[in-house]
Structure formats: structure tokens, C-alpha cells
Amino acid sequence: MSVAKVGAVVLDCPDPMALARFYAEVLGGTPQQEEDWVDLVVPGGPALAFQAAPGYVPPRWPSPEHSQQFHLDLTVEDLDTAEKQVLALGAKPLQTEDRSRTWRVYADPAGHPFCLCAC
Template sequence: MAVARLGTVVLDCPDPLALAAFYAEIIGGKAEETEEGWVELTGHEGTPLAFQKSPGYVPPRWPAEDGSQQFHLDLTVEDLDAAETRVLALGAKAVDAGDPVRTWRVYTDIAGHPFCLCAC
């Protein structure tokens, strides 16, 4: 029997409103600041996503030579090329766009968190 169920995925960052707006453009929803330093992305399908202000935030590195990336989001898309164009226009950075025939590509968001666009 499970002890718990997954509630919310929370990303630390220097600017929660900006990062929530970035992901709202990608997965839909609306950024809502529920308390100072805490922003929730509401009105989208899937697992709840929130953003927490972290004054000493240091972004993960991908790939990290001295350990793992710790965490990343896999975002499923219909058209990899169109999705890539959109996320790059929003400020994402490509870190492993890979072989054109591969079904996934790696980026970092505006706060440096790695995420993948994955063809469904």
C-alpha cells in the first residue's frame, strides 16, 4: 500500500513569477502568487507545478561532470521542431538537441533547470 501520492512538483528559482509564466506558455495555465515567494501554476492538465523563491539559488548543470542533474521535467509534444522553436523564443536554451531522428531533446528553462521535449 502506498504511503502517499504525488502532490506538487516545486522548482526553486530566483524569480517564481517569471519561471511560472515561462511554463504557463509551454503547458498552459496561469501563474498565481499564493504567498510571497511562492507561485502556483493553475488551470493546466497534469501534476501541479509550483515555484519557490530561493535567494541562494544555483542552477543545476546538464550534464554534470561531478554528479547527476538531480531532476528534470519530460514534456510531451506533438511536433518537436515546432515545440523547440517556441521554447527557444520563450528563453529556453538548447543543451542537447541531439540527432534529428531522436525522439527527445534537452533544454534548460530561464532559471537553468533541465527539461526535455519528448515526441509522443
């Protein structure tokens, strides 16, 4: 028996609605705003939430001095197709050169690292 279940994964960011829209385009769902907080109920997954963080400084990847603290692994059918889509939505490539791997690392528009992983 578990003690708890995941209610939401919360990301600090400078603009909660903008980042929620990015992830809604990537994962589905509709952002719902409540003051400085935006919820995104993801179909088939845990909820993501986004909170305004004044003075937000994005993590650097990879960097022991500026830890990423966590990242999201997003499973996709086709890495090349998904890559084109997330880049068009504003993601930045962090580690995508090795095309033989089954995963690639990006940063969302607020700088949080996430991976696209082939299923």
C-alpha cells in the same frame, strides 16, 4: 494502494513568477503568487510550484559535479514546432543536435533541464 500522490513538483529559482510564466506559456495554466511561492495548476497534469531560493545556482547538464537532481519530460506532438516555441520563450538548448532521437534537452530560464519528447 499508494501511500501518497503528487501534490506539486517544486522548482527552486531566483524569480518564481518569471519561471512560472515561462511554464504557463509552455504548458498552460495561470500562475498564482503567494509571497515567495508561485503555484501553477497545469491542465491535465500535476501542479508545478516555484519558490524563491536566495543564492540559487543552476544545475549544469550533464555534470556529475553539479547534478541536475531532476528534470521534466514534456510530451509534444511535433518536436520542431515545440522547440521553436520554447526557444522563443527563453529556453536554452542543451542537447538538441541529434535530430533522429525522439527527445531533446533544454534548460528553462532558471537553468533547470527539461526534455521535449515526441508522443
